[in-house]
Amino acid sequence: MSEENFWQLADPYRRELLAHCYRMLGSHQDAEDLVQDTMLRAWQAYDGFAGRSSLRTWLYRIATNACLNVLKSAQRRVLPSGLGSGTESADVLPRIESVPWLGPLPTGGADPAELATLRASTRLAVVAAFQRLPARQRAVLMLVEVAGFPIREAAEALDMTTAAARSALQRARATLAHDTPVEDDVPRDAGVDEEVVKRYLKAFEDADTAGLARLLRADVEYQMPPIAVWFRGRDAVLQHHTRHVFTSPRRALPANANGSPAVGSYTRAADGSFTAHAIHVLEAEEGRLTGIVVFLDATLFPAFGLPESLPV
Template identity: 50%
Template sequence: MADAGIDDFAQVAERYRPELRAYCYRMLGSVDECEDLVQDTYLRAWQAYGGFEGRSSVRLWLYKIATNTYLNVLQTRKRRPLPSGLGAPADSGAVALAPAQSDIPWLQPAPDSLLYGATDDPAVVVSVRSSVRLAFVAALQHLSPLQRAVLLLRDVLGWQAGEVAEMLETSTPAVNSALQRARARLAEAGPTLDELGEPTEPELRDVLDRYMAAFEHADVDALAELLRADVELEMPPIPTWFTGRDAVCAFLARVVLHTADQWRLAPTQANGAPALAMYRRAPDGSFHAHGLDVLSLAGGRISRIVAFNDAALVAKFGLPEAFVAPGS
């Protein structure tokens, strides 16, 4: 391929990388795997660009390559669940935790910077945000790979049925049939996009400030005031999970919030939602990355906490792995 062709490909294709990255993340539920899939998509497209005849748009062509690469990958991959997708919640906050199950390919949170790219366009952010929420991405994992792709392409990204049929090299009726089955299955697994509400900025700031203070002061009562009565707490890779304010607070008081000044929290954004990097005090007084809490809010209170107990996640959000607090 001539250098001019290479330069032309980069110019016309690179603009679609952020949206393809978000698309691949929704399908796979993994930051690492979505990056690999996007890289593979661009490599395949670059290699084939010399034969691209322009019968469709470059954007549709890239989505076709990404979708078919994804369908091949998913033939040998398991779905990525959260603990609530594997079994019932614990009976009470006094239940002993099951051992961590690192052999399960758990759903991973994604930094907003990866999902939105460098855009500061509020319209782009709002259009993407609800469809990358953890609850929605987890629900997508209950669909077959084909249903997942069709639903995302039609209902989230707005492609026409004929365009999706072209991507999948199938018929329009086949696409419509897959979409109907996907919608029915998603309605069972929930949530719908309409159920993923947006807190106001003042609400969000207030909840985050109070959540951070409650953890840093080991104040379970203050934390309880922030939680809905039906709040859920999940902690992958631990399969045990809790539902209900009393059970969640009892567990946190028993296992997590023993002594003040053992935690430091740093706010960030994951999956279009508020998140906090969690740091735990070491014996020498420094704080080391412990994991990432992703919060869902409804009615000004926290409805769900997904506490990813994976210290390596913190660096993926551009935050330090350790630090020394002033006065330590």
């Protein structure tokens, strides 16, 4: 088989494999590396592929086992909300780079149906909950509940008996039952989301505290990895913006992350231009923001198709 023919068959699965590896690992960068490695391994071994399963099943098997190998030595990725209770005020916001933080997943370019699926299965709170599962339980859950494989095929992919895979799936479901956002909580009205992100962009660039206040639900949560401190409640978020965010000019551009609207924000540099600062992942319900996670990592911008700087 020629290389060109292999990639024509395998490439359509790249995006869903990336989302799968992201759910497993909690890192877009690590997931990208794993998917590239999966495709290379599949290409190298394709002549020996007997076709007893579909190409999709085979690729998932390679990718999932590669993730499990990584997870043998990897620490669990978290959000600040996984480390302690939120606060109403904080004078000091120390960065903690030693913690393996959960990262965002770029999802720009996906069609509306795909975005709805990604929003349900890659919401940050959901992926953070997945990270609490033992690796093999996580793998069975991802293969059966998200990728849609029968339990028998999931067991074969992981070299488990069907009974062992079913038991792992039941334990994973039980672990997540009490602390994972249910699918019905996921906002589905993309029109509302688009309007919310437009208003957020304007309030952010105008340093408009009142405009931001109208967008926030009373119980909104605001997180800023790698800063471990996080804020709970509208008043706390507004106070943080008044003291730390709306003190200098900012710019912002729309993006999409984890199937939800997102924003790339820029801070003013010494020469008057604006440099990449953070990716804001927004969650909204009924026209109000319920959660904002601000990833303070300028290296994320290329993956989101955003420029690393803006002119004066």
